[in-house]
Amino acid sequence: MEMDTAIKRLSAIAQDARLEVFRLLVKAGPDGMAAGEIARNLSVAANTLSAQLLVLSNAGLIRARREGRSIIYAIQYDAMRDLLVFLTEDCCGGRAEMCAPLATIAARCCSTSEGAAHEAPARSRRRR
Amino acid sequence: MEMDTAIKRLSAIAQDARLEVFRLLVKAGPDGMAAGEIARNLSVAANTLSAQLLVLSNAGLIRARREGRSIIYAIQYDAMRDLLVFLTEDCCGGRAEMCAPLATIAARCCSTSEGAAHEAPARSRRRR
DNA sequence: CCAATAATTCGAGAATCATTGAAATATGGA
DNA sequence: TCCATATTTCAATGATTCTCGAATTATTGG
Numbered sequence: 245m246e247m248d249t250a251i252k253r254l255s256a257i258a259q260d261a262r263l264e265v266f267r268l269l270v271k272a273g274p275d276g277m278a279a280g281e282i283a284r285n286l287s288v289a290a291n292t293l294s295a296q297l298l299v300l301s302n303a304g305l306i307r308a309r310r311e312g313r314s315i316i317y318a319i320q321y322d323a324m325r326d327l328l329v330f331l332t333e334d335c336c337g338g339r340a341e342m343c344a345p346l347a348t349i350a351a352r353c354c355s356t357s358e359g360a361a362h363e364a365p366a367r368s369r370r371r372r
Numbered sequence: 373m374e375m376d377t378a379i380k381r382l383s384a385i386a387q388d389a390r391l392e393v394f395r396l397l398v399k400a401g402p403d404g405m406a407a408g409e410i411a412r413n414l415s416v417a418a419n420t421l422s423a424q425l426l427v428l429s430n431a432g433l434i435r436a437r438r439e440g441r442s443i444i445y446a447i448q449y450d451a452m453r454d455l456l457v458f459l460t461e462d463c464c465g466g467r468a469e470m471c472a473p474l475a476t477i478a479a480r481c482c483s484t485s486e487g488a489a490h491e492a493p494a495r496s497r498r499r500r
Numbered sequence: 501c502c503a504a505t506a507a508t509t510c511g512a513g514a515a516t517c518a519t520t521g522a523a524a525t526a527t528g529g530a
Numbered sequence: 531t532c533c534a535t536a537t538t539t540c541a542a543t544g545a546t547t548c549t550c551g552a553a554t555t556a557t558t559g560g
Contacts, residue, residue, distance in 0.1 A: 251386055258382035271462045294508050313506050313557050334399045420519055422538050441527050441536050
């Protein structure tokens with residue numbers, strides 16, 4: 245990934261309203277949410293939100309699709325994944341101080357069933 | 373982690389010079405690098421760099437220690453790890469689109485020896 | 501076609517941020 | 531103590547960025 249792209253994405257989420265939008269859309273999943281719905285959730289003006297959605301879109305972190313009168317925004321998982329990969333590149337200059345925690349993140353995510361209220365099918369994954 | 377902290381850290385690395393400093397220090401590892409050495413590496417003025425190092429410090433991403441005439445900056449792995457955890461929180465709103473890639477990151481990191489030009493002693497680590 | 505809803509674009513003003521030269525502080529050695 | 535090295539602080543300037551009101555575009559239903 246190019247530095248330019250990474251910076252674009254980082255600055256996109258380095259702002260309170262946009263970080264909230266981002267997190268909201270991460271939670272919302274692939275189905276996404278309409279712009280108006282997002283605005284209501286975060287109590288931010290429609291036109292302000294529009295500008296912020298554009299920043300996130302231009303960074304490639306979210307994607308818009310029209311559905312009737314609404315425009316639905318949804319997270320782009322690949323973009324986020326690429327950014328995380330970029331940030332952790334060369335993290336092992338010989339040592340594992342950073343890598344070890346990464347494994348923890350992966351393990352915590354989707355395996356700890358703390359938030360598994362929505363019964364994920366969970367194709368048997370080997371533990372630990 | 374508080375949103376404020378996350379934003380502080382994200383904005384800290386959402387800028388070209390600082391992102392380069394950050395990546396350089398990630399590579400450098402716990403021993404860190406002197407401010408002057410960083411400046412030479414990135415060909416940026418000492419005073420400009422100083423301001424940027426302060427931003428990264430205030431964000432908690434790096435830490436300074438004096439050593440003789442030099443001031444050595446080193447990455448703070450914990451801060452970075454916490455940020456990554458924060459960014460991936462709630463990423464599993466039921467689906468694994470984002471989580472699966474995370475595991476890949478962890479696996480790629482420290483296991484793929486693609487960038488192992490600096491012959492890490494490699495205390496026998498199981499492959500793959 | 502007209503009105504209502506959903507969202508975006510435009511322009512301006514305020515606020516924040518990055519960079520620079522000049523001056524200041526801290527350390528180590530002669 | 532005096533000087534050179536290493537780095538930071540300060541103040542100013544220019545560049546970005548954020549937000550907001552007003553106007554605009556797109557879509558649906560009557």
